[in-house]
Amino acid sequence: MKTKQLFHRLPGTARILFIRLRSMGDCLLLTGPVRALKAQFPKFRITVLVEPQFADCFDANPDVDEVLTAPHKLSFASRLLVRRFDAIVNLHGGPTSLLYSCLAWGKRVGVEHYKVAALYHGVVPRPAPDTHTVESTMALMGWLGLESDEPPKLRYELHPKEAARMQQKLRGRPYAVIHPGAVLETKRWSAPQYGELARRLAARGFTIVLTAGAGEQAWVSETAREVEGTVILLGLSIPELAELIRGARLYIGNDSGPMHxxxxxxxxxxxxxGSSDSRRWRPWNVEHRVVQNPFECNPCPGYRCLVADSPLCIESVTVEQVDRTVDELLSK
Known part of the structure; x- marks a missing residue:
């Protein structure tokens, strides 16, 4: 099947399935390209397939008509077998997403470097390896027929109830959100360093709000020791976390889903x-600064440091570096 300009050969009300498994960040980085696609093809019916814990990344998103989640592979497989789509675009190359691509009815689209690429009806060229993930997705959609000159903004709709609840907790005080967690230790700056940074932010007049995901409470508690009056909010839903961050003057954290x-x-x-590729995963289309020191081994898979006993890349970043960067950003 020819994939070039495929979108233009589909019906005006085509049903498109995007498969985007894995992380919060991956899901949020899809919102920009989907936004651009829906602007060009407003009658396309867009469905996204994600893991259950990240379904709220698309909550109330007007560009997405349906969110499917796959809690159990076998039970979900039977549901997919009766679904029909005009195109199924797999944004991952792994075996699980391939299985889901094959179970649903529709033209399967992958990328030429995927394993078992022959099982797709058509493939698109592999994007340049050093481009941002949003740019890679836009290049894929551009091959399929999306026409867009503007870098798309990510999208997360306002949730008024959650916003009011977060405002009530902070009582109108100017605050900075610090999320010190990350899944991999090679991406995690140390709790004592975050604590010292929080102390310096508090001296500027900020209320410090610390957030954490599952299993990160001890990390946050250690950070909070440095600043009296720190607000700790644990276990927030994605809409709650979004509205908390939306109301903040500044967000500080590692490469993680909440950053996106x-x-x-x-x-x-x-x-x-730390270890990941800032060219591909840096904050997209928003005022930001990346604080990173150069290492020949960067980027790396990040599951553990392969050249030292501990991840020197993230450990080498100093409080002074970050503090100067805060001054630079706030002075704009």
């Missing part, structure tokens, strides 16, 4: 960077 959520709601970001 901050980009989606337009809050200025200081991103403290």
């Amino acid at each position: 959520l901050a980009a989606a709601v337009g809050t200025p970001i200081i991103a403290i960077w």
Whole structure:
């Protein structure tokens, strides 16, 4: 099947399935390209398939008509077998997403470097490896027929009830959100360093709000020791976290899903960077600064440091570096 300009050969009310498994960040970075696609083809019916914990990344998103989640592979497989789409675009190359691509009815589209690419009806060229993830997705959609000259903004719709609840907790005080967690240790700046940074932010008049995901409470508690009056908010839903960050003057954190959520709601970001590729994963289309030191081994898979006993890339970032970057960003 020819994939070039495929969107233009589909019906005006075509049903498109995008498969975007894995992380919060991956899901949020899809909102910009989908926004551009829906602007050009407003009658396309867009469905996204994501993992259950990230379904709220598309909550109330007017560009997405349906969100499918796959809690259990076998039970979900039977549901997919009766679904029909005009095109199924797999944005991952793994075996699970391939299985889902094959179960649903429709023209399967992958990328030429995917394993078992022969199982797709058509493939698109592989994007340049050093481009941002949003740019890679836009290049894929451009091959399929999307026409867009503007870098698309990420999208996360306002949730008024959650916004009011977060405002009530902070009582109108100017605040900065710090999210010190990350899944991989090679992406996590240390709690004592975050604590010292929080102390300096508090001296500027900010209320410090610390957030954390599952299993990160001890990390946050250690950070909070440095600043009296720190607000700790644990276990927030994605809409609650979004509205908390939307109301902040500044967001500071590692390369993680909440960083991309901050980009989606337009809050200025200081991103403290370790092992991952900042060219591909930096905050998208928002005022931001990446604080990162150069290492020949960067980027790397990040599951553990392969050249030292601990991840020197993230450990080498100093409080002074980040503090100067905060001054620079706030002075704009």
